[in-house]
Amino acid sequence: MRFSEVVDALERLERTSSRIQIVAILTNLFKRVVEQNKDIIDKVVYFIQGKLWPDWYGYPEIGIGEKGIIKAISLAAGVKEREVENLYKQLGDLGLVAERVLAKKPKTTGLLAFAKAKQEPLTFEKVYNTLKRIAFMQGEGSRDLKIKTLAGLLKEASPKEAKYIVRFVQGKLRLGVGDASIIEAIASLIGAPKEVVERAYNLRADLGAIAKMAVEEGIEALKRIKPQPGIPIRPMLAERLHDPVEILRKLGGKGLAEYKYDGERAQIHLLPNGKVVIYSRRLENITHSYPDVVQYAKSSLKAKEAIVEGEIVAVDPETGELRPFQELMHRRRKHDVHIAMKEIPVHVKLFDLMYVDGEDYTNKPLPVRRKKLEEILEPREEFNIATNKIVDNPEDLEKFFRQAIADGCEGLVVKAIHDKSIYQAGARGWLWIKYKRDYKSEMVEPVDLVVVGAFYGKGRRGGTFGALLMAGYDPEKDLFMTVCKVGSGFSDEELARLPELLKPYIIPNKHPRVYSNIKPDVWVQPALVAEIIGAEITLSPIHTCAKDEVETGSGLAIRFPRFIRWRPDKGPQEATTCKEIVEMYKSQLHKIEEKPEKV
Numbered sequence: 001m002r003f004s005e006v007v008d009a010l011e012r013l014e015r016t017s018s019r020i021q022i023v024a025i026l027t028n029l030f031k032r033v034v035e036q037n038k039d040i041i042d043k044v045v046y047f048i049q050g051k052l053w054p055d056w057y058g059y060p061e062i063g064i065g066e067k068g069i070i071k072a073i074s075l076a077a078g079v080k081e082r083e084v085e086n087l088y089k090q091l092g093d094l095g096l097v098a099e100r101v102l103a104k105k106p107k108t109t110g111l112l113a114f115a116k117a118k119q120e121p122l123t124f125e126k127v128y129n130t131l132k133r134i135a136f137m138q139g140e141g142s143r144d145l146k147i148k149t150l151a152g153l154l155k156e157a158s159p160k161e162a163k164y165i166v167r168f169v170q171g172k173l174r175l176g177v178g179d180a181s182i183i184e185a186i187a188s189l190i191g192a193p194k195e196v197v198e199r200a201y202n203l204r205a206d207l208g209a210i211a212k213m214a215v216e217e218g219i220e221a222l223k224r225i226k227p228q229p230g231i232p233i234r235p236m237l238a239e240r241l242h243d244p245v246e247i248l249r250k251l252g253g254k255g256l257a258e259y260k261y262d263g264e265r266a267q268i269h270l271l272p273n274g275k276v277v278i279y280s281r282r283l284e285n286i287t288h289s290y291p292d293v294v295q296y297a298k299s300s301l302k303a304k305e306a307i308v309e310g311e312i313v314a315v316d317p318e319t320g321e322l323r324p325f326q327e328l329m330h331r332r333r334k335h336d337v338h339i340a341m342k343e344i345p346v347h348v349k350l351f352d353l354m355y356v357d358g359e360d361y362t363n364k365p366l367p368v369r370r371k372k373l374e375e376i377l378e379p380r381e382e383f384n385i386a387t388n389k390i391v392d393n394p395e396d397l398e399k400f401f402r403q404a405i406a407d408g409c410e411g412l413v414v415k416a417i418h419d420k421s422i423y424q425a426g427a428r429g430w431l432w433i434k435y436k437r438d439y440k441s442e443m444v445e446p447v448d449l450v451v452v453g454a455f456y457g458k459g460r461r462g463g464t465f466g467a468l469l470m471a472g473y474d475p476e477k478d479l480f481m482t483v484c485k486v487g488s489g490f491s492d493e494e495l496a497r498l499p500e501l502l503k504p505y506i507i508p509n510k511h512p513r514v515y516s517n518i519k520p521d522v523w524v525q526p527a528l529v530a531e532i533i534g535a536e537i538t539l540s541p542i543h544t545c546a547k548d549e550v551e552t553g554s555g556l557a558i559r560f561p562r563f564i565r566w567r568p569d570k571g572p573q574e575a576t577t578c579k580e581i582v583e584m585y586k587s588q589l590h591k592i593e594e595k596p597e598k599v
Contacts, residue, residue, distance in 0.1 A: 001036045003122045005029075006044065007161050013175045022177060026185035030211070034189070038215050042208030043128050045182060050173045052132055054206050056232050058285040062135045062169050064146050069094050069166060072147045076154035076162070077101040095167035103159040122156050127165060179207060186211050192219040200225040202234045202426035203362065205283050226360035229269045229305045232279040233354055233362070234426030238413055240434045244394035244401070247414050250430045255414040256366065257397060258388040259404045260434060261349050262325045263313035264332075266290075268297050268348075270306045289332050292341050293348055296383035303356050303376045310350035311386065317345050318495075319467045319487030320381075320458060322408035324535065324560060349386040350377065351413075354423055362423040366415055366431075369423065390417070399541050399553060401435055406540035406557050411436035437538075442588050443558065446533040447472070447576040448567055450480050452511065453520025454502055455487075457495070465498045469520045470532060470561070472545045473575045480526045481578055482516045483545040483556060484534065489563035501528070515544045529567040529575055534558035537585040546578045556581055 009029040013022060026048070033041050046053055053059055064072070070088065074081045079101055087097045130153045134146045150169065154162045167173050183201060187194040192214070200222040201210050213221050227233055241247050248255060265281040276294040278287045287294060293312060301308065314323040314331065323344070331337075331344040353373040354362050361369050373385065387407075391397040391414070401412050412435040415421065421431050449470035457466025467487030471480035490498075505525040510516065513526060539550060540557035547555040556578075 001033060001040065001124045003124045003127050003161055004158065005032060006047070006124050007164050010164050010173070010175065011160070013177055017176065019181065022181045023184045023188065026177070026182060027188045030185055030189045030215075034215050037125075038212075040125060040128070041215055042212040044124065045186075045208040045211045047124075047128065047168065048173075048175070048177055048182060049179070049207065050168065050171060050175075052128070052135060054208070054283070056205065056279055056283045056285050060135050060138070062131060062146075063137075064134070064143075064150060064169055066094065066170070068143065068147045069150070069170060072150040072154060073098045073101060073162075073166065075148065075151035077105050093167075093172075094170055095163040095172070098154065098166040099159040099163035102154065102157075102162050122158075122161060126156075127153065127161075131165075131169070182207055182211075186214050190214045190219060192222065196222050198426070203227050203360075204231045205234045205426075206231060227307055227355035227362065229271045229307055229355065230277060232267055232269075232283045233307065234283070235265065235267065235281055235309070236352075236424050236426070236432060237428035238432035238434045239428060239430050240436065242435070242437075244397040244435070247433050247435055248392070248394060248397065250433060251414060251416045252418050254390065254392040254417060255433075256370075256388055256417050257391045257400050257412045257414045257435075258351055258386045259349065259407065259409045260411045260413050260436065261311040261313045261386070262322070262408065262410050263311040263346075263349075264325070264328055266293070266310055266312045266348070268293070268301075268308050268310065270297060270301050270303060270308075272305045274298065286332075289337060290346065291337060292346060292382075296348060296380065300378045300380055300383045301376055302378055305355075305357060306353065306376060307355040308350055308373060309352040309354065310348045312346050312348055314344050315347050316487055317342070318457060319455070321467070321485070321487055324408075345382075347381070348383045350384065351386045351388075352423065354425075362425055364422065365419055366417050366421040366423075397435070402539050402541040402554050405437070405538045405559070406542050408559060442536045443534045443584070444588060445584075446531050446564055447483075447558075447581065447584075448529050448570055448574070449483060449532050450526045450572045450575045451502070451505075451524050451528040451530065452480050452482065452514045452516065452526055453518070453524050454498070454506075454522050455485070456521045464495050465502065465522075466495075468498075468530070468563075469516065469518060469524075470530065471514065471516070471526070471575075472578045472581050473573060474545075474578045475573070477515075479513055479515045480511075480572065480575075481544040481547065481555070482514075482518060483543050483578075483581065484532065484558040484561040485518070486530075486532055486561040486563050488561070494563075515547075517542050517544060526572045529570040529572060531564040531567055532558065532561050533564055534562065535560040537581065537588070546582045549578075549582055550585065556585055 009025055012025050033044050070084045073084050091097055134149050137146050183197045184194050187197045201207055203225055267279040269277045276297045280286045314328040327344055331340040353369045389400050404412050414433045416431040451468050452471045453469030454465040455467040457464050467485050470484050470486055471482045474481055505527050507523050507525050510523050511525055536559050538557050538559050539554040541554055543555040543557040545556045
């Protein structure tokens with residue numbers, strides 16, 4: 001198929017903003033593809049999407065940056081790079097730059113002109129295969145080879161064709177075409193309801209492959225599609241509300257509330273051959289980043305093949321407490337994943353099952369999916385079901401929400417459990433509702449807290465204490481009221497000293513001046529003061545600091561606390577008061593800005 005035919009369609013797409021016209025242009029293009037060579041329909045779809053293949057294939061990208069593209073244009077047009085750079089500064093679009101400079105290319109004469117006239121028109125197949133070849137060029141000297149190969153392709157292209165080749169390589173096709181329009185065009189092409197194509201795509205996130213199946217096998221094949229391990233499912237999305245009463249009303253009065261962890265959403269596929277593949281929320285293959293999760297899944301999922309979903313969360317290797325999302329991303333950026341695994345271990349909190357042993361569970365209610373997940377799961381600490389609770393009244397929902405925040409989570413996802421609570425792949429609806437705070441109280445200064453208890457350490461901290469229960473002071477009540485459990489920030493030397501440091505103050509029972517709902521492994525007489533900083537101050541149903549003062553049934557807690565230093569110069573009554581912590585909470589309270597979901 002001539003590449004110029006695809007380019008003509010791209011030009012028309014660029015000029016229109018009408019959804020109806022966009023679908024019509026795509027449909028006509030797909031018809032011409034099918035008439036000439038239906039084997040390339042998938043590649044044409046990918047090209048319209050601005051990619052060579054779906055991201056989850058895990059194949060390399062084209063890998064030519066702006067400087068490389070400028071050099072390729074320079075070589076193809078026979079002009080200096082500086083001229084290309086200056087024109088780019090004026091136009092701001094390397095595609096237009098390529099079109100402009102190649103249109104000015106000196107015309108060939110004589111035998112060269114005759115040879116060019118006899119040259120076969122550039123085909124879509126050649127463009128696609130050349131770009132594919134460039135993407136797979138690796139190793140020493142590959143950058144120069146990529147640039148020279150792109151320059152050769154641009155030489156064969158017309159100025160208009162070169163514009164779209166360059167834009168594609170740069171990742172800026174600028175068509176304004178979304179997947180929904182492509183789905184509608186495929187449906188129009190084969191005379192199918194768009195819902196059939198959409199569901200097929202949602203269950204197998206490969207729009208090119210769906211298009212190919214549509215033209216080769218027809219509507220019935222699309223209707224028969226079910227999830228397939230190894231091909232990601234487009235994730236179900238949630239709506240957002242801040243009112244517990246409204247949340248339960250939307251769900252029919254009852255729902256399954258689950259912790260919303262501050263981690264990375266993961267779709268875990270167990271293949272029939274025993275291999276495990278992990279996809280991110282954006283359907284990128286992230287298996288290489290989590291070899292530990294691969295092993296957890298292999299040992300814990302008791303099925304021949306399955307697709308489950310959960311949240312990967314970072315945990316403190318010493319205390320087992322949850323850590324922020326940023327630490328998880330720090331692990332992802334590390335080159336030596338095996339070192340990163342030790343420094344930042346992860347747990348997986350599962351919350352759904354979409355497929356198991358040949359059966360599609362996406363069209364079954366959540367209680368059925370959850371029951372099957374529990375049946376095939378052999379739980380372990382590192383790979384288990386997300387903390388959850390059935391709620392049917394706003395008070396319980398609010399209390400569970402506070403608990404989630406206190407445990408280091410972002411909030412809750414509350415899910416419908418009625419007969420129509422299916423897994424809506426690729427859709428956002430009122431079957432899942434996020435309940436997150438619309439505010440936060442960032443800590444901008446440290447506080448001085450009193451040790452009132454200690455917890456035995458795990459792993460490397462075995463034989464010593466791994467975390468301390470800390471309290472603020474209420475002078476009016478003459479009580480030490482808990483505000484956090486701190487296990488981070490200690491040096492190895494400080495950890496080693498803890499048993500000796502605490503020994504004179506360890507007591508068999510809770511001190512009468514300590515108000516705590518948490519029972520540590522050992523109680524400590526209020527005597528030692530430490531300086532603590534945290535991410536923010538939150539409401540907590542567990543901690544007792546300022547209990548009922550800000551909100552009935554809740555105290556205040558420090559989220560992600562970190563030890564700074566001991567304060568031997570301060571006595572316990574000189575610690576930060578609960579009233580001061582309340583004032584910090586109120587003065588630092590502000591709205592959370594809405595931002596894109598994590599990857």
